[in-house]
Amino acid sequence: MNLRTYQETVLRGMFVREDVAPVPHAALGLTGEAGEVADLIKKSQYENGHLSVMRLADELGDVLWYLTFIAGSYGFSVEEIAELNYRKLSGRHPHLYPDKVL
Numbered sequence: 577m578n579l580r581t582y583q584e585t586v587l588r589g590m591f592v593r594e595d596v597a598p599v600p601h602a603a604l605g606l607t608g609e610a611g612e613v614a615d616l617i618k619k620s621q622y623e624n625g626h627l628s629v630m631r632l633a634d635e636l637g638d639v640l641w642y643l644t645f646i647a648g649s650y651g652f653s654v655e656e657i658a659e660l661n662y663r664k665l666s667g668r669h670p671h672l673y674p675d676k677v678l
Contacts (some may be wrong), residue, residue, distance in 0.1 A: 579644075579653070579654045586644045586645050590602060598649070605638075609635055609638040610639055611636045613632065613636060659671070
């Protein structure tokens with residue numbers, strides 16, 4: 577699956593009641609899912625010593641879904657967000673993120 581197709585699918589709708597604003601809901605969902613990612617890693621480091629990479633991938637997918645929804649709601653593609661981020665990082669750390677890659 578390519579990211580454009582993924583984003584088109586995500587933007588078909590947020591699974592909330594009609595009286596709930598979708599972008600604030602997505603922003604809260606993003607922070608919740610990012611917290612789940614952090615919690616999985618925390619527990620693997622400090623509690624049980626085991627990280628289920630498939631569960632991690634599942635939670636990262638939820639993070640991606642919310643991120644994709646928010647980006648698209650403001651007219652950005654996921655590719656544009658990645659490019660903007662890469663350009664920012666290449667300005668800060670040109671030895672790690674060469675401008676020639678994009």
